[in-house]
Amino acid sequence: MSKKYWEKLPQGSVVLEAGSSAKFKTGGWRSMRPKWIEENCIQCMFCWMYCPDMSVKVTAEGKRAEFDFEYCKGCGICALECPGKKGNKAIVMEQEGK
Amino acid sequence: MGDIVAVTGNEACAQAFKQINPDVCAAYPITPATDLMQRFSSFVNDGKVDTELVLVESEHSAMSACIGAAAAGGRVATATSSQGLALMWEMLYIAAGTRLPIIMPLVNRALSAPLNIHGDHSDGMGARDTGWIQLYSENAQEAYDNTIQAFRIAEHLDIRVPAMVCMDGFIVSHSIERVEYIDDADVKKFVGEFQAVNPLLDMDKPKSYGPLILTDMYHEYKRAQHEVMTKVPNIVREVAADFEKMTGRKYDLFETYRLDDAEIAVVVMSSAAGTTKDIIDQYREKGIKVGLLKPRMFRPFPFLEIAEALQHLKAIAVLDRADSFGGYGPLFSEITGAVMSMNSKPAVINKIFGLGGRDYLPDQAEQVLDELVTIAKTGKVETIKEYIGVRE
Numbered sequence: 001m002s003k004k005y006w007e008k009l010p011q012g013s014v015v016l017e018a019g020s021s022a023k024f025k026t027g028g029w030r031s032m033r034p035k036w037i038e039e040n041c042i043q044c045m046f047c048w049m050y051c052p053d054m055s056v057k058v059t060a061e062g063k064r065a066e067f068d069f070e071y072c073k074g075c076g077i078c079a080l081e082c083p084g085k086k087g088n089k090a091i092v093m094e095q096e097g098k
Numbered sequence: 099m100g101d102i103v104a105v106t107g108n109e110a111c112a113q114a115f116k117q118i119n120p121d122v123c124a125a126y127p128i129t130p131a132t133d134l135m136q137r138f139s140s141f142v143n144d145g146k147v148d149t150e151l152v153l154v155e156s157e158h159s160a161m162s163a164c165i166g167a168a169a170a171g172g173r174v175a176t177a178t179s180s181q182g183l184a185l186m187w188e189m190l191y192i193a194a195g196t197r198l199p200i201i202m203p204l205v206n207r208a209l210s211a212p213l214n215i216h217g218d219h220s221d222g223m224g225a226r227d228t229g230w231i232q233l234y235s236e237n238a239q240e241a242y243d244n245t246i247q248a249f250r251i252a253e254h255l256d257i258r259v260p261a262m263v264c265m266d267g268f269i270v271s272h273s274i275e276r277v278e279y280i281d282d283a284d285v286k287k288f289v290g291e292f293q294a295v296n297p298l299l300d301m302d303k304p305k306s307y308g309p310l311i312l313t314d315m316y317h318e319y320k321r322a323q324h325e326v327m328t329k330v331p332n333i334v335r336e337v338a339a340d341f342e343k344m345t346g347r348k349y350d351l352f353e354t355y356r357l358d359d360a361e362i363a364v365v366v367m368s369s370a371a372g373t374t375k376d377i378i379d380q381y382r383e384k385g386i387k388v389g390l391l392k393p394r395m396f397r398p399f400p401f402l403e404i405a406e407a408l409q410h411l412k413a414i415a416v417l418d419r420a421d422s423f424g425g426y427g428p429l430f431s432e433i434t435g436a437v438m439s440m441n442s443k444p445a446v447i448n449k450i451f452g453l454g455g456r457d458y459l460p461d462q463a464e465q466v467l468d469e470l471v472t473i474a475k476t477g478k479v480e481t482i483k484e485y486i487g488v489r490e
C-alpha cells in the first residue's frame with residue numbers, strides 16, 4: 001500500500017535539507033524597495049552586515065554590489081543604518097512598483 | 099536482584115536517573131519535585147554520573163534546555179511540579195510536536211490560587227493535551243519502575259514521544275516506602291544505548307528544527323502526531339513485558355483489582371487506589387461485588403481496552419483528583435468517552451476528591467461504594483458530579 005501524504009512527512013517537522021531556505025524567495029513580500037545611490041556610498045558594508053536576508057551582494061573584490069531583489073523584502077534596515085557620504089544617504093527606500 | 103531499600107518516591111526516581119545516566123538534565127526547583135533533582139545534582143557533583151546538569155532560571159528555560167539538548171541528539175530528563183509545569187506549557191507542546199523523547203517525572207501538586215504545595219492532579223491534567231505520554235504511579239515502587247520504563251517507551255524508534263511519570267506530591271514523593279531497586283547493570287541493559295534521530299550535532303548532515311508550517315501542511319503534521327499516539331499502547335505493553343521478565347513486577351495500561359466478577363467499581367488513579375483497595379476488601383467480605391480500575395497510562399488514553407474491562411458493570415464511580423471547572427472531572431470525561439463504545443452502558447458518577455492534598459480517607463471510599471450499591475439496585479443516579487471529603 002502506498003503511504004499517505006502525512007505518513008511521508010519527516011518526524012517532528014525537521015527540515016533535513018541544508019540551505020533549503022534559498023528556495024524561499026522573500027522578494028515577493030516587498031512593498032518598499034531600497035535604491036542604492038553609488039556616488040554616496042563609502043563602502044563601509046554596514047548594509048551587507050545588517051541585512052537580515054543576505055540581500056546585499058558583494059563583488060569578487062569584496063566591494064558592495066547591487067541588491068538581490070529575489071530575496072530583499074524591503075525592510076529598510078540597510079537604509080536606516082547606511083551612514084552615506086557627508087549626510088547624504090547611499091540607500092533610500094522607494095515605493096515598490098513606482 | 100537489586101537492593102531492597104526504604105526510600106521516598108523522589109529518592110527512587112533520582113536513583114533511576116542515576117542508573118540511566120542521561121546525557122543532559124535541566125533543573126529548576128519547585129516543591130515537591132525540588133528534592134528529586136537536588137538528589138540527582140549530588141550524584142552529578144559526586145561524579146556518580148556524567149550528565150551535563152544545566153541549572154536554569156525557570157521551568158520555561160528548563161524545558162527549553164531539554165528541547166535543545168534532545169534535538170542536539172542527547173538522552174534528556176528533568177522533573178517538575180505544579181506551577182513549574184504550568185510555566186513550561188508552551189514548551190511541552192514543542193517537545194512533543196518536535197518528537198523529542200524527553201523524560202520528566204511530574205510530582206503532582208495543586209495549582210494556585212490559593213497557593214498550595216500539596217498533591218492533586220490539576221497540573222498533570224492541564225498538560226493532558228500536550229502530546230506527552232503520561233504514566234501515573236500509585237507508590238514509590240511504581241514511580242521508580244515507571245521512570246525506567248518511560249525511557250524505553252519514549253525513545254522507541256517507532257514513536258519518539260516525550261513522557262511524564264506522575265506521582266502524588268508528598269504522599270508518594272516524600273513518604274518513605276519499601277522499594278526494590280534493580281541492579282545498575284540490568285537498568286543499563288534494559289534502557290539500552292540511546293539512539294539519536296536526526297541529531298543537530300551531526301555536522302555532516304545539517305538540518306533545521308522548528309520550521310514555520312502554515313495552512314498547507316500543519317494539519318498533516320498533527321494527523322501524523324495523532325497516528326503516533328495510537329502506536330504507544332502496544333509499545334507500553336511490550337516494554338512492560340520485558341520489565342516483568344527482569345523484575346517479576348507486572349505492568350499494563352491499567353491495573354484491575356477484583357474487577358472480573360464485580361458489579362460496581364471505582365476508577366481512580368495514583369495513591370488513592372491503595373486506600374480504595376483496602377475498602378474494597380472489606381466490602382467483598384460483606385458479599386458486595388466491588389472492584390477497581392486504576393489507569394496507569396492516562397495519555398494516550400486506552401479507551402477500548404478500558405471499555406472492555408468495565409462493560410460488565412452496573413455502576414461506576416470515577417474519582418478525580420482534579421476538577422475541570424464548569425465541566426466534569428477529566429478522568430470522568432475519559433471514562434464516559436470509553437463507555438460510549440459499549441453496548442450496555444453502566445451508570446457513571448463523578449466524585450472530586452483530595453484537592454490540594456486533602457486526605458482521601460476510608461470513609462470517603464465507603465460513602466462512594468454505598469452510593470454505587472444503591473445505584474446498582476435502583477438504576478437511578480441522583481447527582482452526576484459531586485465533591486467528597488469537603489467541609490460542610
Ligand code: SF4
Nearest residue numbers: 051072073075076078
Ligand atoms: S531592505 Fe532589508 S532585506 Fe532589502 S537589502 Fe535592505 S536590509 Fe536587506
Ligand code: SF4
Nearest residue numbers: 041042044045047082
Ligand atoms: S551602508 Fe551605505 S555607505 Fe555603507 S556600503 Fe552600504 S550603501 Fe554604501
